[in-house]
Amino acid sequence: MSAETNASRTGNQHPRLQEFLFSAKRFLKNPLTIVGLTIIMAFAIVAIFAPVIAPPEKPDDPFQIPHDGWMMEPQPPSLEHPMGTLPQQYDIFYGLVWGTRNAFKIGLLIVLANLVIGVLLGAIAGYFGGVVDEVIMRVTDMFYAMPFLVVAMAIVVVIGKGLTSIVLVLIVLGWRTYTRVIRAEILLIRDKDYIQAARASGASHMSIIMRHILPNSIFSVLIVASMNIGTTMLSAAALSFLGLGSDIGYADWGAMVSEARNWIVGPANARLQYWFVVFIPGFVITLFVLGWNLLGDAARDVFDPKQRRR
């Protein structure tokens, strides 16, 4: 869609680049962007400097949270453990710091993989049409119809629990949105003149898809993707919470919150005694997801021409 409007615009730069720069400027001016960007940058810094912020005891296995004895009762924040400890005295602060790396891995890796699978399938379906289209889209329908969480749980149980399995399962189940979006985009431009022209000049299917179709329709998919990084994080955390993630002692935010389930109510006269176990890891997840969602929201506002011209 955007390609049409761009082509008619004049300017000394390439129209697509011009459009991009224009949008980028607006994007960076948006206060939402600034907040989101700050949050994500902060997390990125924590992830990059994890070894400095929380030096691991065993550098070859830094995701293993160090623990201070074996006592089961969580201990409140102290000088030694600034955010308190989990059962068996795993340090929450350390887990959060190193968990940041895992969080980035989960979010970006899954969305990227989903994007590749979804876009490829959608492009093939939209471009070729006919039986290919029919088969791919019916399979996509099936993935839409599946109850996501139930199937995800079953698969993780089948392939073995752990963070890797969660990532895998979300890749397998998450591509469906992109397929539909990109197919719809392609159907709009498939029969446009310049595509026909390329076809007539003997360009191969592959090169037409790659050089003409995808660049013109990928924008809307990217916007969807930017919105999905946060939700993907939430799905992964939910699976961890249900007991399908890492064991206690591994730096994974979702697994840390799942520890909180049993510590909601403190002893008499201090009902909120274990607040740090419940509150802190969940709050960090929320913040991380919020950061991405702010960015995604702003990106949609700015880069989606339909939204912008309001």
Next chain:
Amino acid sequence: MVKKILTVLLTFALVATSVFANGEKEAAGPMQVKNPDTFVYGTIGEPATLDPAVAYDSSSGDVMTNVMETLVTWDRDTGVIIPALAEELPTMENGGISADGMTYRFKVRKGVKFHQGGELTPEDVAYSIQRNMVVDVDHGPQWMHWMVFFGENTGLNDDGSHKFSVEEIQSKIFVDGDEVVFKLAHPSPFFLAIMTGYWSMILDKEWCMEQGGWDGTPADRERVFNPPTGEELLFDINNGTGPYKLARWVKGEEVVLERNEEYWGDKPAIANAIYKKVDEWSTRKLMFLQGDLDYAYIEPVYWDEMEKEEGLVWYDKLPRITITGLMFQQAINNVDNPLTFSGQLDGQGVPSDFFADKDVRLGFMYAWNEDVFLNDIGNGAYRDPVGPIPYGLQFKDGDVKRLPNDLAKAEEHFKKAFGGQVWEKGFKVELTYNEGNEVRGGAMRMLAEAVNSLNDKFDISVRSVPWAEFLDANKARRLPIFSIGWAPDYPDPDNFVDPFMFSEGYFASRGSYSNPEVDELVLKGRYATDDATRAEVYKRLEEIYVEDAVGLCYGQAIDRHWTRDWINWKGGFYFQPENDQLFNRLRDLIKEQ
């Protein structure tokens, strides 16, 4: 709009605080008894079935013990076996036990009525035990009957055919005049103990047949044999003689019992009882604190915080006869086994026979720190059993000593293992435990950390796995070290040395442990009827367990029972290790301020 939201929030806060203030006022005085006629127990899980031929888990047993009865049972105070539905205890003196100790005769109590009106007869008793053996589901409790009556651990041949005909069963268990006769395969010191279990509960023969149960003939055997889960006849219907009747079982929620007003013995004080499934700990805790539960299952981890609560009482240091521990796999299945990595002694894995080397096992044993386990991981809920026989059982010898926690000794043994190769090359292995069991996980992690600290080339990691994966890996002998836990079927040392040490026992066979001397001793103890021989046998077995480093028995559970302070006991509190769940003591509870 902002105003609106503010108003809503403010109202909400006001309501909340006013209710909160009320709550505080209430907390000042003692809480009123909730549901004075009903005893409510909140716990994890629910019964699997109420059929005595099939049930083989303590949740089922807890409920069944209230609605059905056995011929004999445990005395609440002295812990000896006393008659229940039997009129008297058979002994050699009263002629109830034959001179060779292989025939038992029971007179059946008169005037006992089943809940639906039938009267108890000797035929009911004989039919019940026969029927349970005929139904005989896979993985059920009936092996105990096969063991005492036929001297076999199962009623089936390897090809799935029956080892014994119905006629043979009926020749072992039959009615003679007004007596029921049981003919055993061997004299057995624990036959009566087995007859106290819920697998030996007495049903109404006529009623069972009316419901479509086994008709008592050989021809009808296959129809009722080995039903699929949930399709057994007495799955959720019941007609016993117990002090309570089954009112309803709302699956996934609760089992409700009501008092049997016609009960032949002392009538219970509490009219109704509920066995409630509340899996989530936080919910269970709050319900208990609000007085909606009278008794709650509380994991040891939370004992400290619960002590600070008001309105609760707890009965401390109740020694259960259970053993928790670890067992080494002496012949690890290394085919497609990710847990042993390379499967070689090359520093990147462990070979199949890794734990067959006694020095390796001893290295692990010396690295174990029992004190840290008891104090921190076990949180005071365990005592050190040293060997596989728990304290509180006859013939437990307290003199056998555990190997001390001595890292230097551990190092010494690792250096000797495999001619020094283990120490030189190191090893890499992954241990797994069944998820949700953090005490077992903690124990494994502690052992792993201690061994890893000896040598940089030692690399043991620990991971939890789902039940399915655990079971399958255990079945295929892929687990290098596996957690074991045992609660007895019948309270006799035999029921512990068999699984833990006997080459055909559950854990020993699974861990490929076999020692001819042990096997001989186990059989000797099983059939010996004099106490001196048995005492000697069981002491020797525990010594061998430690010397041979068969496995690591690290905990005997010391339980606490938590109730609201309005729950009292007829004749004072008592604890029966043989029957250690509070819910099946319902008949002796009183609920009042």
Next chain:
Amino acid sequence: MVLILVGVTVIVFSIMMLLPPGQRVSVYVQDERVNNQQLEALIEKYGLDDPAPVQYWRWIKGVFRGDFGYSVVAVTPVIEAFKNYFPVTLELVLIATPLIIMTGVWLGTKAATNKDTAIDHGTRIFAIVGYSLPTFWLGLMLLMVFYGLFGLFPPGVLSNEGRDVLYSGDFQRYTRLLLIDSILNWRWDMFWDALYHLILPAFNLVLLSSAMILRLTRSSMLDSLGQDYIRTALAKGASKNLIERKHARRNALIPVITVSGLLFAGLMAGMVITETIFNRPGIGLWMADAALRLDVSAIMFNVLFLSGVYVVMNLVVDVLYAYVDPRIRLS
């Protein structure tokens, strides 16, 4: 449609079949005191080592006979379990869906008509935050504060007294939906009891899910406010309020209807976490148990049922769509 359902069940069934029989047998075994012979016997008994197509065929034959097998985690046949669990889930969904839509539409309209004002920004932040909160965390926090601290809004579906009434025999269970049955039995105490237990989980769902409706309403409201005929009406001096209600909102609601149908299906399937946290014995809790313990018959039934709900809701939405928007009917 049927094709989609068959496809879904084939996919999920195949995934389950990837596990060796030795793992799938675990659902029939409660504790570790079981030897290999017994395990083999169980595998044999339930035909777990038959080829996957044979097992699928056995399952689907059962489906056509109305026999969905036995759910071990529910200790009852699947159909029985469903009858017990489904009303609990349905009740919450039926309460939450209108609340979510109303909140979303109301806030979305406000935002659109007050574009670029504080209200717009406020609702937008509300939406983004709602979108970012992990369900389970919000649920835990709500429980921690309301129930833990103040003793309000207990988890579960009824109080003990309420349960006694429920099973007393005087209480007729016409629909098995507690709220409706309470009214039919004229038991207002039961009604309030059930409602009291619904408040926190419903509130949780509203906070999390209304964001989606809000955003949608806002953008489609903006769309239709930008339409020529609205501008004309405005120019002619019609009251702004009237226009909002009569013209703009009506058109703007069309996409909202689509999403609402799917929201209903999504809430059904997404109940796993809400029910786990608020201890409501509905299909979500059942499914979580079933998936963790590999209760194949329960998993398959729920997958089939929830996919069915999704497919049917899609159909309903299409029909509604045609009804509301005449342009589609014509084409």
